[in-house]
Amino acid sequence: MNGTGIGIDPNRTPHPGADHTPSSVIVVGCGPTGLLLAGDLAAAGVPVTLVEKRPHRISNLSRAIVVHARTLELLDARALAEEAESLGRRLDRMNLFTRLTVEFDTLPSRFNHLLILPQYEMERILERRAIEAGVRFRYETEVTGVGQDEDGVTVETRGPGGASETLRAQYVVGTDGMRSTVRNAVGLPFPGRSVIRSVLLADVRLAEPPKDVLSVHARGDAFVFFADFGDGYYRVVAWNRRRDIPESEPLHLEEVRETVRLAAGHDFGMHDARWLSRFHSDERQAPAYRVGRVFLAGDAAHVHTPAGGQGMNIGMQDAANLGWKLAAVLQGRADDALLDTYQTERHPVGTEAMRSSGAIVRLAMANHPWERGLRAVVATTLNILTSARRKLALQIAGVGVKYGAPAGAHRLTGSRVADVALEGGRLYEALRGGRFVLITPEEYADKTGLEDRLAVERRTGRGHDTRTTVLVRPDGYVAWAADSPSRSDIEEAVARHLGQSMAPVG
Incomplete structure (x- = not known):
């Protein structure tokens, strides 16, 4: 598709920077999804306010650590990929269950690798862009109610010291996580179930690190995932089927060591933990990503197991899909019906992520001998079948996503375009x-x-x-x-x- 590129600049409106202007958007939730979306809207000239109940603080500890090719492409389109690449560690393949290698170096992308980059680094990059674009931040501000009418959305908030304030915008987007206040306020259910409980998270040093930057080991009743941050620390995600302990219980390094030994045969000389935590993993998806003038994106719309590291990536891709559409409608360049395509395009992506990540976790959780035998057969078969292994890599990396097209449309319509x-x-x-x-x-x-x-x-x-x-x-x-x-x-x-x-x- 090499050829002439004509950049077509929409007629942009000035950024008045007011919460109550008719063409404004309120984004609730200051994670990567909300930051990317708010930055996109502000860069397009849309007044946007980002509401976050936490204090203004980016933690140096976070769960998400993988950035995939499609997300790096989106960062490239915002002149941010080079910085992200400089902060992270590239990886061209990932090993699963010892027998299966997923290769990313053959991806049809400028970014034919995955990047090990902690979520807090991503948030720093996106926050700086959002500030430069003119996003108005309201930290320590909790949403207490959301109401909408034909002309806009009213958001009730409680700020620092308990002060109440009413904000008004034309649209609201909830990027406020699995326990989304916005989703609950508009009455959307979040059906699904807990898949795995009492998962252990730890950032530690290893005296005898695994040879691979990213690897998964599973044996008996346990599995463990390793990721090398490149700064001397490793992220460890471990699980023991026989230890179902509430998240409120304190976690000690010895329990992590014991679980890793069960899954991998030894504990790699684990020491100096800088973070220890328990969590559980759900598979849930809202039936609708839009209710009138209110939208959901990221974990507020869908959650799935961390296998494959797709969560943060899919949320940011949701934001990239929705942002330009909101700007086009608010600036009078498109009909409101364009916003319905956000649901039709992104909901199936969330569903597929639940299926693929869930399949990986269920293989890792194999309990009976026949299940473990099946896991070995699946892994070996995929390793032999290049086309199947490539399809898995495309799906995990996000570059295999294609949106539906109208009847009679050209075969390329709805396809992702690689850099040319x-x-x-x-x-x-x-x-x-x-x-x-x-x-x-x-x-x-x-x-x-x-x-x-x-x-x-x-x-x-x-x-x-x-x-x-x-x-x-x-x-x-x-x-x-x-x-x-x-x-x-x-x-x-x-x-x-x-x-x-x-x-x-x-």
Whole structure:
């Protein structure tokens, strides 16, 4: 898809920075999902307030540690990937159950690896961007009620010292986690169940670390997951079927050592724990991600087991999908119906993540001899079948996601677009700032007459003979495509997706 890249800049409104303006958005929850979404909206010129009940503090301890290829692509489209890569540790493969290796170095992505990066580092990067974009932060502010009408949403809050305040916006997005106040306020259920209880988390040093940066071991009634932070510490996630202990019970390093010995045969010389915690893992998903003017994203919409490290990634991908759509509707460039596509596109992704991560955990939790035998067979078979192993890698990394397309649409519609070379740069550089990008073949572009009217930056690819023209959405998916389209075809597609009328070419 090399060709000419035309960055199409929407008509952006100024950022008045007021909570009660009619075109504003309130985001509830200051994790990676909320920070990415708020930053996207503010960068697009939408007034946005981010409400967080915790004090302004980014912990140096967190559960999420893996950043996948698709998330790195989204960071690249925001000029943040290079910084994230410099702070993390790259890994081109992951071992599961000793016999199965999932390879990421063959992914069709500029980021053909996963990145070991603690969530707190991701939050620092995203928070700085959000501040620079003009997001208004309200820390130590708890949401106590949400009500909506035809004109907007009213959010009741309790701030520092117990002071009550009412905020008003046109839309509200709950990114406030598994126990989401926003989700409860709009009456959405969160069906599902606990899959695994009394999981142990520890960040420790190892005298005899495993040879792999990321690895999983399972034996008998226990399993353990290791991840190397690269700073001398390792994240350990361990579980023993026979120790079902409440999360409130204190955790000591010796219990972690014992569980690791059961799962891997030895404890790798574990010492100097800087964090110890218990948690349980659920599989739950809200039936709807939208109720009128209220949306859910990230863990407020779906939770699943940590296997594969997909949780933080899918939440950030939710935000990238929703942000540009909210901006388009608020700025009058799209009908409100565009917001319904958030549900149709992202809900199936959450469902699939529950299935894939759940399958990995259930294999790790295998109890009976026949189940363990099945696990060995599955792992060995996948290791032999390159196509199946590649499909698993694509799913975990997020680059295999394709959205549905209307009947009769071009085969590329709804597909993720990998980074491609364009004159003067790359596609994901052209996507920075929330633009649609029109890619046309080099020899075809000058015949369209569109450059002078729509170009923010013109880019021409080299050595690619396809005659396919593609309109790429701000989140890197194909909005429209056609083989050898006429000038009027392109004009109509651009006008339809950007809500802009096209003056005739003179």
